[in-house]
Amino acid sequence: MSDKEKNQKLSKDEQLEYFRKDHDGKKMTTNHGVRVSEDEHSLKAGVRGPTLMEDFHFREKMTHFDHERIPERVVHARGYGVHGHFQVYEPLTDLTKAKFLQDPSVKTPVFVRFSTVAGQRGSSDTVRDTRGFATKFYTEEGNYDLVANNMPVFFIQDAMKFPDVVHAVKPEPHNEIPQATAAHDTFWDFVVNNTESAHMIMWLLSDRAIPRSYRMMEGFGVHTFRLVNEEGKGRFVKFHWKPVLGVHSLLWDEAHMLWGRDADYHRKDLYEAIESGHYPEFELGIQVIEEEDEFKFDFDVLDPTKIWPEEDVPVRLVGKMTLNKNPDNFFAETEQVAFHPGHVVPGIDFTNDPLLQGRLFSYTDTQLTRLGGPNFQEIPINRPVCPFHNNQRDGFNRMSIDKGQVAYHKNSLAGNSPETASEEEGGYVHYEEKVEGKKVRARSESFKDHYSQATLFWNSMSTVEKKHLVSAFHFEIGKVKSKEIQQAVVDMFNNVSGDLAKQIAEGVAAEPPAEPGGTGVTKSSPALSQMNTTKHVKTRKVAILATDGFDSNELKQVKEALEEKEVIAQVINDSLGMIRSEDGEEMEVDTTFLTTASVIFDAVYIAGGKESVESFRNKKDAIDFVNEAFKHCKTIGAANDALEFLLETDIKETAKEEKGGKISNVKGVVTVNEAENLEEFTEEYLQALAEHRHWSRQMEG
Numbered sequence: 001m002s003d004k005e006k007n008q009k010l011s012k013d014e015q016l017e018y019f020r021k022d023h024d025g026k027k028m029t030t031n032h033g034v035r036v037s038e039d040e041h042s043l044k045a046g047v048r049g050p051t052l053m054e055d056f057h058f059r060e061k062m063t064h065f066d067h068e069r070i071p072e073r074v075v076h077a078r079g080y081g082v083h084g085h086f087q088v089y090e091p092l093t094d095l096t097k098a099k100f101l102q103d104p105s106v107k108t109p110v111f112v113r114f115s116t117v118a119g120q121r122g123s124s125d126t127v128r129d130t131r132g133f134a135t136k137f138y139t140e141e142g143n144y145d146l147v148a149n150n151m152p153v154f155f156i157q158d159a160m161k162f163p164d165v166v167h168a169v170k171p172e173p174h175n176e177i178p179q180a181t182a183a184h185d186t187f188w189d190f191v192v193n194n195t196e197s198a199h200m201i202m203w204l205l206s207d208r209a210i211p212r213s214y215r216m217m218e219g220f221g222v223h224t225f226r227l228v229n230e231e232g233k234g235r236f237v238k239f240h241w242k243p244v245l246g247v248h249s250l251l252w253d254e255a256h257m258l259w260g261r262d263a264d265y266h267r268k269d270l271y272e273a274i275e276s277g278h279y280p281e282f283e284l285g286i287q288v289i290e291e292e293d294e295f296k297f298d299f300d301v302l303d304p305t306k307i308w309p310e311e312d313v314p315v316r317l318v319g320k321m322t323l324n325k326n327p328d329n330f331f332a333e334t335e336q337v338a339f340h341p342g343h344v345v346p347g348i349d350f351t352n353d354p355l356l357q358g359r360l361f362s363y364t365d366t367q368l369t370r371l372g373g374p375n376f377q378e379i380p381i382n383r384p385v386c387p388f389h390n391n392q393r394d395g396f397n398r399m400s401i402d403k404g405q406v407a408y409h410k411n412s413l414a415g416n417s418p419e420t421a422s423e424e425e426g427g428y429v430h431y432e433e434k435v436e437g438k439k440v441r442a443r444s445e446s447f448k449d450h451y452s453q454a455t456l457f458w459n460s461m462s463t464v465e466k467k468h469l470v471s472a473f474h475f476e477i478g479k480v481k482s483k484e485i486q487q488a489v490v491d492m493f494n495n496v497s498g499d500l501a502k503q504i505a506e507g508v509a510a511e512p513p514a515e516p517g518g519t520g521v522t523k524s525s526p527a528l529s530q531m532n533t534t535k536h537v538k539t540r541k542v543a544i545l546a547t548d549g550f551d552s553n554e555l556k557q558v559k560e561a562l563e564e565k566e567v568i569a570q571v572i573n574d575s576l577g578m579i580r581s582e583d584g585e586e587m588e589v590d591t592t593f594l595t596t597a598s599v600i601f602d603a604v605y606i607a608g609g610k611e612s613v614e615s616f617r618n619k620k621d622a623i624d625f626v627n628e629a630f631k632h633c634k635t636i637g638a639a640n641d642a643l644e645f646l647l648e649t650d651i652k653e654t655a656k657e658e659k660g661g662k663i664s665n666v667k668g669v670v671t672v673n674e675a676e677n678l679e680e681f682t683e684e685y686l687q688a689l690a691e692h693r694h695w696s697r698q699m700e701g
Contacts, residue, residue, distance in 0.1 A: 030060055038441040042160045042354060046437020047444040048302065051159070051357040058160055062358060065163035066366035074366060075166055076132045078123050079115030080214070080267035081334035082274060084323035086110050086137060086284070092318060095235060095288065096227040098347030100139040101318070109138040111381060112323060113337055114214040114270065117149075118169050119180025125266035126255040127180040128209045128472070133219035133241060134339040135321070138385040141426060145343040146239055147363075151208060152220035154304045155197040157447050159358015165190060165197070183479035192488035196447075198454040198496060199305050205472035206457075207249035207465060207530060212692075213269045215280040215539070216248040223341070223356040224301050226349040226431055227288070234431050236294065236301055236351065238308055240285035240315050246534035248692050251632050252471065254599045261597050271326055278539045278566060279324045285315035299453065300446035304355040306453055310527040333381045338367045346423075349431040354443070372396045389418040454496040455521040460528035464695040470500070474507030486510050495519065535690040538566040542689070543601040543629075545622055547573050549611020552581035554639055554678060558605060561682035567689070569605075572596060574621070582609050593621035598628040603635035603689050606642040613641045617648050626651065630669075633693040637670045637685045639678055646671070654697075668694030 028036040036057055043055035051058065068074055085107040092101040100108045115132035116123065131150040136143055155165045167173075168190035169182050178184050182204065191197050203209070211217035219241030227237045250258070258265045273280060287308050289301055299306040327333035340363035341356065350356060367376045373396030376382060391407045406414040421427035461469060473493075477486050490510045494501035494517030505512040526532050542562055546555060562569045570590035573579060578586045598604065604626055606616070616622040627650045629636055638646050638655065646655040646669075654669045661675035668688050672681040688694070 030057055031064070040160060041158055041441040041443055042358060043439055043441055044352075044354065044437070045435050045439060047440060047442050048300075048352055048446075049435055049437045050352050051354060052439065058358070059361070061163060062159065062362050063365055065166070066362055067369045071370055072121055073370065075117050076113075076115040076134075077121045078119050078125070079113045079132060079334060080270055081111055081113040081327055081337055082270060082280075082323045083325035083327065084110050084112065084279070084321055086135075086319055086321045088284075088319040089317070092227075093229065095229055095237075095286075096347035097230045098139075098144070098227075098345050099141050100137055100144070100345070101347070109385065110321060110323075111136045111138075111333070111337060112321075113334060113339070114266070116180065118166075118182065123180035124259040124263040126210060126250060126258040126263075128182070128204070128252070128255065129180065130204065130209065131211060131214070131217060133217070135219075135241075136337065136339060136343075136382075139345055140386050141345040142386055142388070143343050143382075143384045144345045144348065145339045145341060146221055147339045147341045147359075148219040148221050148239065148241065150211065150217045150219060151200065151203040152222060152238075152240075152307045153200050153203060153453075154222055154355060155200045156194065156355065157196050157303060157305055157443060158354040159356075159362065160354075161194065162355070162358060162362070165194075178479075181479075183476040185480050185482050185485060188477065188480050188485050188489060189482070192485060192492050195450045195492060195495075196305050198450050198492065199457065201493075202454045202457040202469070202496070205469050205476065206461070207468055208247075209472075210250045210252065210255045211266070212248040212250055213245075213273075214266050215270060215273060216243050216245050218242060218247055219282065222304055223353045223359075224304075224351045225356075226351055227286075228347055228349050228431050232432070234291055234349065234433075236289040236291065238287040238313075240287070241282040241321070242285050242315070242317065244281040244283065244320075244534070245536045245538060246692075247530050248533065249530060251693075252468070252475070254632055257597065257599045261599060265600075270323075273539055274324060274326050276568075279322050281323075282321045283317045284319040284321060285317050287313045287315055289313060299449070300444060302351055302353045302444075303447050304353055305447075305450070307525075309456070309523075309525045311525055315527075332379075336371060336376075336379050337381045338363075338371060338376050338379070340364055340367075344428075346426060346428050375399065391418070451495045451519045452521050454493075455519040456523055456525060457528055458497050458500055459522065459524040460526065462529050462531045464699060465529060465531070466500075467698070470503045470507070473500075473504045477504065477508045477510075483510075535692065537686050537689045540567050540602040540689055541600065542567055542569045542603045542605055543596075543598065543625070544569055544571045544605050544607055545573075545616060545625065546571050546579060546587070546607035546609075547612045547615050548579050549609045549615070550579065550581050550587070550607040551609035551612070551641065552583055552585040552587075553676075554608045555581075555587070557678045558607075558637075558639075558682055558685075561679075561686065565686055567686070570596075570601075572625070574619075582611065593625065598625045598634070599632070601629070601634070602692070603637070603685075604629045605637040605685070606645050608639050608641040610641050613645045616645050623649050630654075630697070633668065633695055633697050635668045635670065635685065635688040635691070635694065637681075637688075639672045639675060639681055643671055643673055667696050667700075 042051045042058045088101050113134045116129045118129050133148040135146045169187045172186050221239035225237050226234045228234045342360040375395050375397045378399040393407045423429045477489050480486050486508050487510045490501050490505045494513040497518050498516035502512045559569055573589040576589050580586050630651050654666050655671050663684050664671045665684055670685045670688050
């Protein structure tokens, strides 16, 4: 490097030094230099009261956070949206006056955006993360947005800490590493210093964080909202989306492989399902608590880190949403859609949930940067289907050409138009709730239990789900460089379960707890375990391994049985084109070993036919394909000649060569020999496929 280059480098470094800040050891201040005395609690009217707008520190902190990214969303950057409709099953007049929840014959249009939270737009679909599930209802009374996640709780209890948890989970600022994962020091440093996150961590490290498909995951409104009927009676409510196909997940090893094989796995799955006419369906469920019962539970109904256990507060299914159209333009629709939990219609109202109260400010604020100003509601995807009139004018990207000289209220020049609507005319009237209390930065004592429901979640998991959860801890904490943080995680989760903490410690070489921990909670909630979900084969994907010399009669029976149940079957071979059966029939290959992998499919079937089987017996790609599916506990089927192929794979100890057409099903490996009619075989195979996984393989090593 020449002296001139050295001087140029030095001068640039000196220039940058002027802008550098070292915050170590400094006192916290606002951007205007005022020292901050409290940075965890927003200013409220009473410990359980609403957040106050005079809280200049909260507003500055949240506003700055909302404008940190241009134009990508700060969170939920990677997503995919689709159109559909919603129909209520029966009028909910007793609970709410919201019109879209009254008439079962009305199809209310919706736009749904599924997303990951932490990663950037270019990250993978199958990372371990919370998933967004935001629904915009275009109702006759205006737009209603149900901004949900696939987990019913959150990391924090107060919106004041939302910028902090996102800063912690995002790539570390000194090197922008790692992408789309919580497995690093700053996130776990946040966790151990903010123990209210314990319950959410249990969900995040469970299989719920790696869904099989957007079509197979639940949605939760997270917050406690309020339903209000025509008489003005209010009730607390939590919203749920229940997938008709059941709740299913990937294995962590599969998720890893899919990052490289198909980063668009989830959005492609959703797109292809809709294009093929297999429309995803979700039932809307509600949990309702009477206001007079608010304090009858062992949790605070306003705490966003708590669930209402379904065994205590049953979920009532009230309607169904069908998603049936992909967007015409990803940017114009999916990327420009703007959701906001404050977009409500008469009959749906808010509560004093302190996380919800902050979101009511944050969402509109962040759209100002993302979508270029206050007129984002005029973008086609955001426009309501009902007429809208007000005195708001001008601004960036104004699309309306508003006629007349008047743009204020009240007025006489325009006959006071547009005029307000009474409650009877559909005007929104906020629920009358008595609010009183001293202005404080504090949290209700009823929010201080950080561990009981985390223990409830642990108790509710099956043996294999617990095994996966512990493995996830080992991966996440194993990526943390700080031994102190690793130990702090063990110590923190000893408060949840001594057994869990001991297993975490074993995997990361930390000290096991000196004293057995836990909360003493022995209750479980079966609804939390995916083992108790609905089981369907519809839209499951089966890989059929076949090549020249396959048995056409056998394969035809299997394909027809699969297609009858709306299972998607694809033929895989070395190369695309046509393959020819033993008796000369031709079949087209759908994909190749090079362009696909077993992780893309839910099950495998090996076609019979001596020549086809003999060809695959010496083909490493085919053997590896089946071995991998077996490792991931997927259903595997083979009939007659194809049993010879299984002897070349890891399944040889599991596959049984029964004689005389007798069906064998050992740990999800379904076989039959000496059978021409495969009706009983295909029935057994479909039943095995409906199980999603055969966990006995994993539990028995």
